[in-house]
Amino acid sequence: MLWSKADRPSRLVAEISRDPSFRRARTVRGPVVTPDTDLTGQVVLGDLPTGTDLHYRIRAVDLHDHRAASEPAVGRLRTAPGRRDDVRFLWSGDIAGQGWGVNPAYGGFRIADAMRSRDADFFLCSGDNVYADGPVQPSVALPGGGTWTNLVIPEKTKVAETLDEYRGQYRYNLMADNWRAFLAETSQVTQWDDHEVRNNWFPGQVLDDARYTEKRVDVLAARAHRAFHEYVPVAEISPDPEGRVYRVIHYGRHLDLFVLDMRTHKDPNTGNREPVGDGGVLGEEQTAWLIRELRRSRATWKVIANDLPLGLVVPDGASAQEGLAQGDPGAPLGREIDIARVLTALQRAGIRNHVWLTADVHYTAAHHYSPDRAAYQDFDPFWEFVSGPLNAGAFGPNALDGTFGPVADFVAAPPAPNASPAQGFQFFGEVEVDGSSGQLTVTLRDVAGAAIYTRTLAPAAR
Numbered sequence: 001m002l003w004s005k006a007d008r009p010s011r012l013v014a015e016i017s018r019d020p021s022f023r024r025a026r027t028v029r030g031p032v033v034t035p036d037t038d039l040t041g042q043v044v045l046g047d048l049p050t051g052t053d054l055h056y057r058i059r060a061v062d063l064h065d066h067r068a069a070s071e072p073a074v075g076r077l078r079t080a081p082g083r084r085d086d087v088r089f090l091w092s093g094d095i096a097g098q099g100w101g102v103n104p105a106y107g108g109f110r111i112a113d114a115m116r117s118r119d120a121d122f123f124l125c126s127g128d129n130v131y132a133d134g135p136v137q138p139s140v141a142l143p144g145g146g147t148w149t150n151l152v153i154p155e156k157t158k159v160a161e162t163l164d165e166y167r168g169q170y171r172y173n174l175m176a177d178n179w180r181a182f183l184a185e186t187s188q189v190t191q192w193d194d195h196e197v198r199n200n201w202f203p204g205q206v207l208d209d210a211r212y213t214e215k216r217v218d219v220l221a222a223r224a225h226r227a228f229h230e231y232v233p234v235a236e237i238s239p240d241p242e243g244r245v246y247r248v249i250h251y252g253r254h255l256d257l258f259v260l261d262m263r264t265h266k267d268p269n270t271g272n273r274e275p276v277g278d279g280g281v282l283g284e285e286q287t288a289w290l291i292r293e294l295r296r297s298r299a300t301w302k303v304i305a306n307d308l309p310l311g312l313v314v315p316d317g318a319s320a321q322e323g324l325a326q327g328d329p330g331a332p333l334g335r336e337i338d339i340a341r342v343l344t345a346l347q348r349a350g351i352r353n354h355v356w357l358t359a360d361v362h363y364t365a366a367h368h369y370s371p372d373r374a375a376y377q378d379f380d381p382f383w384e385f386v387s388g389p390l391n392a393g394a395f396g397p398n399a400l401d402g403t404f405g406p407v408a409d410f411v412a413a414p415p416a417p418n419a420s421p422a423q424g425f426q427f428f429g430e431v432e433v434d435g436s437s438g439q440l441t442v443t444l445r446d447v448a449g450a451a452i453y454t455r456t457l458a459p460a461a462r
Contacts, residue, residue, distance in 0.1 A: 002030075002043040003233040004073055006060035009034050013069075014043045014058045020076075022057065032063065038167045040230045051082045075184035078121050081252035084435045090115055090186075091305070091387055092428035093126035093359030096173055097195060098393030100421050101136035101150035108176020109391040111426045114449030116182040118430060123186045124257070126359035126388070127193025127307035129232060130169035132160035132224060133211075134195065140420070148420055151175055159198065159211045163223045169196075170231035176391075190232045191245055191259050193307040193360060197224040200322045202266045239289060246286050248293050254433045254440075256299035258290060262308045267335075272321035273328065277337030281308065281324060287338060291345040294354070300438040300459045302354040303431065309358045310339055310384055311367060311406040312398040323360075329402030330375045336403055343379035343404070352380050352460040355440065357429065359388035363396035363413035364427035364444045366453060367406045374405030383457065385442050387429035393418035394425035410444065410453040421447070 002014055012030035015022055030043035048054065057072035081087055095109070102108050115123070136156045140148040153175075155168020174180050194201050197220055198212075205217040214220055225243065238247040244261040251257055260282065267280035274280075279287060294302055308314070314323030324335040332340040346354055365386040371377035384406070396413035400406045414425040426447040433440050437458075444453040 001233045001235055002045065002056055002058060003040065003231075004043075004058040004060070005038070005040045006033050006070065007039065008060075009039070010060035010062055010070070012041045012043055012058055013061050014045075014056055016045065016054055016056050018052065018054060020055045022055065030058070033060070037230050038164075038227075042233055048079045050079055051085045052079050053077075054079065073184070077187050080250075081121070081435065083253045085252060086435045087252055087255055087433040088118070088120050088430065089122045089124060090118060090120045090428050090430050091124035091126055091357050091359070092390050093193070093307075093387070094128045094362055094389030094392045095125075095130060096136075096391050097128065097131035097134050097389065098418050099134060099136055099140055099150075100148065100392055101152070101156065102172065102176045103149055103421070104151065105149060106421075107178035109179045110421045111390050111428065111447050112176065112178035112182045114445065114447065115428055116178065116185065117449055120186055120430070123182075123188050124305055124357065125188060125190045126305060126357065127191050127263075128195040128359070128392075129190060129192065129228070130173055131195045131392070132166055132169045133198040135159065142420055142422055146422070148422055160224070161212060161214045161220060163226060166224045166227035167230065170227060188233065189249060189257065189259060189305075190234060191261065191305055191307050192228060193263055196228055197221045200269060200316045201263075202268050203264070205268070240285065244286065246289065248297075250299065252299075252435075254300040254435065254438050256297045256302050258293065258302060258304045260290070260304065260306050261286065262306060269316040269320040269322055270334075271319055272324075272326040272334035274334045274337075277341065279338060281335040281338050287341060290342060294346060294351055295349050297351075300353060301433060301440050302351060304354060304356045306356050306358045306384075307360060309360055309386060309398075310356060311369065311401050311404055312361055312386075313401055314361065314398060325401030325403065327399060327401055332376050332403055336401075339404075340376055340378070347378060347380050352382075354382055355442070355457070356382065356384040357431070358384065358386050361386060361396050361398050362389045362392060362394050363411065363425065364388070364429070364452075365397065365408055365412070366410040366442070366444065366455060367400070368409055370405045372405065373402070373407065375403050379404070383442075383455070385429055385444070387427050387444065389426055390428065391421050391426065393420065394423070409455070412444070412446070412452055
């Protein structure tokens with residue numbers, strides 16, 4: 001799926017070619033874009049060769065004169081691999097938060113150039129694609145001297161409430177030239193978390209926040225979800241009838257990517273100590289789907305994209321919990337019960353080659369989970385890797401909850417909260433799967449793209 005935006009009603013027309021000069025190009029007529037979708041549109045492609053770099057260019061063509069067209073937007077995509085091809089993809093999240101916005105001094109986002117240089121097959125965004133509740137100021141004083149400079153548009157001067165204000169969050173991020181160049185050359189697989197709507201939201205919430213004139217989060221979420229789908233290409237392959245974005249993407253012989261939605265049906269943020277599971281993070285339908293599809297998977301690796309970390313304690317105020325864990329190292333409680341159900345189903349099905357990828361907490365880490373250290377022991381050992389932020393305040397580290405026996409094998413976090421991107425505590429992760437051996441290697445990289453941690457995992461026999 002290709003995405004583009006015009007500046008007036010028009011038809012999107014794409015050309016696809018193996019050759020960057022677009023000789024022998026294939027032309028695909030796309031949709032008519034109108035103000036109803038903020039002049040955005042998506043062009044669906046089919047019958048593409050596997051494991052191939054393809055070049056594309058998209059024009060907006062006048063609705064009344066087909067000879068009148070825009071300059072082309074040019075990019076590149078890499079199709080899913082053949083059976084023995086290697087795979088390399090990036091993941092991270094948390095984009096332009098805590099007042100750290102598009103800075104022209106860095107071409108937009110400081111980390112974008114390093115990510116672009118990795119020439120990845122695709123990019124998995126683990127959520128917080130925008131900070132709809134995070135206004136920016138023209139300048140911010142940096143610790144120790146100096147100034148961070150932000151581009152500012154009207155939609156970023158207040159919290160987003162209207163549909164157009166939510167759309168403006170995505171328009172704003174695309175003002176970062178180097179980020180736009182990265183996205184034009186790198187396919188995206190995207191999930192959402194909270195800041196696409198507002199911090200730590202859950203369905204049914206009524207806000208006590210003077211910044212908002214609309215207090216009903218369900219109303220805000222409906223507007224935010226519409227803007228998300230207009231600006232972020234998500235193929236219509238989720239089995240969910242209620243708009244959640246969970247799905248599985250089969251990516252060659254060795255990789256099935258399971259994208260979760262831990263936000264849309266999330267229960268209220270309490271102390272998270274309920275003794276009985278109520279589907280409070282995945283919901284019954286998504287949980288059953290995940291277990292069923294994991295059992296069906298024949299890929300060597302099942303990579304699970306969880307937009308909330310499994311074992312990190314993420315408080316919401318003094319007494320409530322935003323995350324899955326709550327700091328009680330005993331038997332699973334609250335949302336932990338939902339995850340225990342999935343982990344036990346994996347064990348009983350003999351599926352050991354599962355790796356979990358997340359962001360959310362604004363630092364990077366490698367966590368190993370083992371029943372030998374855990375209060376709950378009906379699961380097999382596994383790894384969870386954390387990355388981010390991409391252009392936001394850096395925080396952490398968070399405490400680990402002992403219920404599933406995690407230990408931190410590696411942590412990189414700032415010495416003080418809300419460290420700016422100028423201070424360098426920005427991170428992305430890279431996953432490489434060897435097409436011949438099936439080995440999976442995870443590398444955590446810093447703002448310049450340097451490897452700061454690497455772990456290679458050999459596939460276990462089923």
